[in-house]
Amino acid sequence: MSGKVRARFKLNGEDVTAEMEPNQTLCDYLHDVAEKTGVKKGCDTGECGACTVLMDDKPVTSCLVLAPQVDGREVVTVEGLGTKSRPSPVQWAFVELDAVQCGYCIPGMIVTLSWILEHAPQASDSEVRRLMSGNLCRCTGYLQQVEAVRRAAKRAAAGGAPEPHDIY
Numbered sequence: 617m618s619g620k621v622r623a624r625f626k627l628n629g630e631d632v633t634a635e636m637e638p639n640q641t642l643c644d645y646l647h648d649v650a651e652k653t654g655v656k657k658g659c660d661t662g663e664c665g666a667c668t669v670l671m672d673d674k675p676v677t678s679c680l681v682l683a684p685q686v687d688g689r690e691v692v693t694v695e696g697l698g699t700k701s702r703p704s705p706v707q708w709a710f711v712e713l714d715a716v717q718c719g720y721c722i723p724g725m726i727v728t729l730s731w732i733l734e735h736a737p738q739a740s741d742s743e744v745r746r747l748m749s750g751n752l753c754r755c756t757g758y759l760q761q762v763e764a765v766r767r768a769a770k771r772a773a774a775g776g777a778p779e780p781h782d783i784y
């Protein structure tokens with residue numbers, strides 16, 4: 617008897633069946649077991665937002681979720697939003713605007729800002745700042761990140777999905 621718990625869920629669009637430690641956090645499971653290394657552990661107490669993922673299309677701090685709680689749900693990490701050769705609209709804008717410094721907060725921030733782009737594309741700058749207040753960055757000052765979601769929203773409104781291209 618292993619003591620592990622079975623969970624069936626969708627991860628970045630793929631069906632997954634996994635045996636999980638009952639007391640493992642979703643953050644640790646995604647990073648260490650599922651190898652979604654874009655999921656970063658900062659504070660491990662729900663304060664910094666570095667571990668943010670979408671669960672059933674809502675941003676959650678995965679360090680506050682037990683891994684088996686994903687059973688029957690859908691999880692999206694930054695890896696599910698875009699790739700190097702096909703960046704998501706927010707990732708594309710981040711690159712254009714040099715919105716990344718050390719990078720540690722960026723995957724979680726891109727998850728939150730992508731959610732804002734999809735669900736609140738008309739949000740004012742102050743509303744964007746409020747919605748991203750759970751994603752702390754010690755480097756950038758947040759200006760380019762707000763501008764990135766603004767630019768991605770304008771581009772989407774103009775019907776301009778990003779063309780696939782290499783960002784490096």
Ligand code: FES
Pocket residue numbers: 643656657658659660661662663664665666667668677678679680
């Ligand atoms: S590591 Fe989860 S909120 Fe900081």
Ligand code: FES
Pocket residue numbers: 716717718719720721722752753754755756
């Ligand atoms: S870019 Fe360094 S913490 Fe945000």
